[in-house]
Amino acid sequence: MTTPNILLTRIDNRLIHGQVGVTWVNHLGANLVLVANDKAAQDKVQQSLMDMVLPDVIQARYFSLQKTIDVIHKASPRQKIFLVVKDVHDALTLKEGGVPIDHINVGNMHYEEGKKQISATVSVDEKDIKAFKRLDELGVTLDIRGVPNEKGQNIMELI
Numbered sequence: 001m002t003t004p005n006i007l008l009t010r011i012d013n014r015l016i017h018g019q020v021g022v023t024w025v026n027h028l029g030a031n032l033v034l035v036a037n038d039k040a041a042q043d044k045v046q047q048s049l050m051d052m053v054l055p056d057v058i059q060a061r062y063f064s065l066q067k068t069i070d071v072i073h074k075a076s077p078r079q080k081i082f083l084v085v086k087d088v089h090d091a092l093t094l095k096e097g098g099v100p101i102d103h104i105n106v107g108n109m110h111y112e113e114g115k116k117q118i119s120a121t122v123s124v125d126e127k128d129i130k131a132f133k134r135l136d137e138l139g140v141t142l143d144i145r146g147v148p149n150e151k152g153q154n155i156m157e158l159i
Contacts, residue, residue: 003100004075009083011091012107015040016060016084019147021053024105027148030082032075033060036068036094037086065090069097088124088131095138103141106155118158119144129159 007028015035025033033054040046041064051060063071068083075081083101085091087109095101108121115123122144124132132142136156143152 002073002075002077004072004081005077005079006072006081006083006100008103008105009085009091009094009101010105010107011085011088011109013086013110014108015046015086016050016053018053021050021058022055023147025054025058025082028080028082030080031058032079033058033082033084034068034072035060035062035084036065036090037062038064040086041067065093065097068094069099072099088128088135092131092135095135095140101140103143104135105152106142106144107146118155119153121146122155122158124159132156132159 007030008024010024015037016033024030035050041062047060047062054060085094091101091104106122109123109128111117111123115125115128117123132155135142142155144155144158145152
């Protein structure tokens with residue numbers, strides 16, 4: 001089994017949108033955006049909207065969490081993967097399922113009832129904090145950044 005070439009994993013409740021599509025892909029030099037999300041994997045309309053923001057040279061895949069866990073180790077070393085998940089719980093499921101995630105960019109977790117805002121773009125509740133702490137225990141670096149040239153902030157210092 002080869003280790004997949006995952007350049008970065010990003011948590012963003014919007015998944016792929018203009019900023020991610022262009023800025024992060026270019027910054028990372030990725031040629032494959034892998035969206036690991038059970039709902040998006042089933043939603044062709046959402047997929048085509050996400051495809052539209054990506055440059056033509058970039059491939060996109062929309063896999064369920066389980067399929068990602070099952071196939072990620074079959075990725076070709078030529079695939080420079082930018083892995084995008086919707087929330088910290090999906091990221092933790094992948095990590096505990098054996099996906100080699102060692103660095104997570106926490107991009108966007110929107111505010112909703114019962115969550116506290118810890119940065120301009122990130123709000124968390126107790127369950128989120130527990131999941132971040134577990135990822136931290138598993139040795140994952142957790143970095144809050146909207147765009148690549150921002151100075152990152154370790155989420156563990158904010159929760």
